[in-house]
Amino acid sequence: MANKDVIIACDFGTREETLAFLDRFTAEKPYVKIGMELFYGEGPQIVREVKARGHRVFLDLKLHDIPNTVRRAMKNLAKLGVDMTNVHAAGTIEMMEAAKAGLEEGAAGRRPLLIAVTQLTSTSEPRMREELLIPAPMGEVVTRYAANARAAGLDGVVCSPLEAALVKGSFSGGFLAVTPGIRYPDARADDQARVTIPARARELGADYIVVGRPVTAADDPVGAYRRVRFDFLGE
Numbered sequence: 001m002a003n004k005d006v007i008i009a010c011d012f013g014t015r016e017e018t019l020a021f022l023d024r025f026t027a028e029k030p031y032v033k034i035g036m037e038l039f040y041g042e043g044p045q046i047v048r049e050v051k052a053r054g055h056r057v058f059l060d061l062k063l064h065d066i067p068n069t070v071r072r073a074m075k076n077l078a079k080l081g082v083d084m085t086n087v088h089a090a091g092t093i094e095m096m097e098a099a100k101a102g103l104e105e106g107a108a109g110r111r112p113l114l115i116a117v118t119q120l121t122s123t124s125e126p127r128m129r130e131e132l133l134i135p136a137p138m139g140e141v142v143t144r145y146a147a148n149a150r151a152a153g154l155d156g157v158v159c160s161p162l163e164a165a166l167v168k169g170s171f172s173g174g175f176l177a178v179t180p181g182i183r184y185p186d187a188r189a190d191d192q193a194r195v196t197i198p199a200r201a202r203e204l205g206a207d208y209i210v211v212g213r214p215v216t217a218a219d220d221p222v223g224a225y226r227r228v229r230f231d232f233l234g235e
């Protein structure tokens with residue numbers, strides 16, 4: 001189970017809220033995700049601070065720009081010493097190669113894992129077809145974007161758990177399926193479209209599940225995290 005884990009999406013507006021949330025975890029050091037809201041609000045220092053507290057960090061800024069810009073941005077992000085970061089696969093193979101090169105240039109030691117978002121878990125297949133003019137079935141789109149990420153030398157993709165088996169079955173060698181879109185049936189889906197429960201994500205082969213509001217907005221966040229962890233990892 002070494003490479004399987006639950007990542008908590010710390011989608012908070014401020015450093016204070018984030019640290020107060022993390023302070024609740026006295027018996028464990030969860031793997032956490034820092035995304036756009038917190039990073040844009042607090043800057044790189046919040047990443048250093050959370051890392052210094054001993055958490056593994058997935059820095060989720062979903063870069064998507066021309067290759068040169070992405071390479072140079074990734075070089076700077078690598079200096080933060082994060083464990084995982086991401087780009088949009090829609091940026092093309094060339095852009096993903098540039099992202100990886102930038103991380104290698106900037107990382108002091110081992111570079112962070114680099115994964116590519118295939119189709120956001122908030123996007124339904126009808127929306128993808130009608131608004132984005134992508135007519136192929138979701139599974140095919142995710143698999144093709146994953147193949148592009150693989151060709152660029154990335155470590156895996158972000159997809160919904162519903163596509164995890166397809167990704168895991170298509171690519172060998174530990175190519176990662178990192179899956180947000182985790183919801184229990186009794187909870188609101190919020191803005192997520194392609195969702196399932198942690199146990200199903202496990203059955204479908206997800207390596208990491210990313211869980212935000214089901215934990216952060218729970219009355220008892222530590223209890224909610226432990227429930228998700230137990231359902232996904234069996235521990």
Ligand SMILES: O=C(O)c1cc(=O)[nH]c(=O)n1[C@@H]1O[C@H](COP(=O)(O)O)[C@@H](O)[C@H]1O
Pocket residue numbers: 009011035060062086117119120121122158159180181182190192210211212213214
């Ligand atoms: O890259 C991501 O982490 C991501 C990709 C994706 O397709 N869908 C998705 O929800 N996410 C992130 O995963 C988290 C999910 O949060 P909840 O919907 O609150 O569980 C958010 O921080 C999203 O930014």
